[in-house]
Amino acid sequence: MLNESEKKNLIEQLKKAKEEVNLLKSKLSKVNSEKESWFRKKATISQEIKDKISFVQDSKKQRNNLTSEVKSTKTKRDELNKKISEELKIVKHIKPKPEDGHHQQRENPFALKKKIDSMELKIETEPMSFQKEQAIMKEIKTLKKKYDEIKGLMKEIDDIRGKNKELNMLKKEANKFHKDLQQQAKESQEFHEQIIEYSKEIDILREKEKEAHDKFMLGKDEYINLNNELKRKLEELKAVKDNLEQNEVRVEELEREKKHKNLKEKTKEVNEKIKKKQKLTTEDLLIMQSSK
Known part of the structure; x- marks a missing residue:
């Protein structure tokens, strides 16, 4: 049997063990709360990194697609400009060039044809003397000869008009390709800048993620150590209680x-x-x- 002094000593041990257990439980709860807080923070940062990486990957695809479109559009634009240059050479070649003073004053073939038709209609519809009719016929003959000499000009003019129309269409198309090229290049640059910006943000987030992970691991180690210490203290507490019970100390x-x-x-x-x-x-x- 224990004497009073021994009983008192055991009771003091019991009281001290209970206080230490309660203190360890309080510390354990606090450490666990902090540990889980860092774990949630790390998970949040990891998800943010994942989202930004996904955005960067999508942006790279769009940028690369736009870069391909820029190359394709540039090729088409250059081909059109080459075609325009060739068409301009053709127009320059078929455009009538004055060879002398007479050709410089060459009449409009359309006006000349109209005059011939008018004179022929006049002979057919208006009464006139034989001499006058002969004079008009002679003039018509002269005009027709003149018309035959310059009627090739009509085809040249038609060709020029057709080529000019074609050139205008080609120029419009080339301008459209040029505008598309500028827009595509602008969008491609914007995606490129976004990629750079997000890549910097990802690097910063990775540092924060590492910090959160390190603090979580420190908290985890501290939690394990405290938990092991609590187990030892609980065993000590049980041993004191068992000793008191064995000696029938209430x-x-x-x-x-x-x-x-x-x-x-x-x-x-x-x-x-x-x-x-x-x-x-x-x-x-x-x-x-x-x-x-």
Whole structure:
């Protein structure tokens, strides 16, 4: 059997073990909360990195597609410009060039044809003398000869008009390709700049992710150490309790006796205050009430 001193020592050990267990549980709860907070933060950052990487990959695809379109559009534009240059040479070749003063004053073939038709209609529809008709016929013959000499100009003019029309269409198409090229190049550059910006952000996030991971791992190690220490303290607490039970020491009864003793001493102090007619505190009144 244990003597009173040994019992008291065991009870003090029990009290100390309980306090240490409660303190460790409090620390363990705090460390676990911080550890899980860093874990959630790391998970959030990891998801953000994943989203930005996905965006960068999509942007690279779009940028590369636009770069291919730029090359294709540039090729088409250059081909059109080459064709325009060739067509201009053709127009320059077929355009009538004055060879002398007579050709410089060459009449409009359309006006000349109209004049011939008008004179022929006049012969057919208007009464006139034989001499006048012969004179008009002679003039018509001269005009027709002149017309035959320059009628090739009509074809040249038609060819020029057709080529000019074709050139205008080609120029419009080339301008469209040029505008498309500028727009595609602009969009490609915008995607490229976004990729650079997001890549920088990803690098920063990776640093934050590493920091969160490192702190989570530190918290995890601390949690494991505290948990192991708590297990040891719980074993110590159980050993003290088992020792007390084996020696039939009722801790609750001892605690009640201790409280009763303390209450008795405090009641005595309050009675002394009453005898001396000193002012009682609220605590004094509660002690008096408990002692009844």
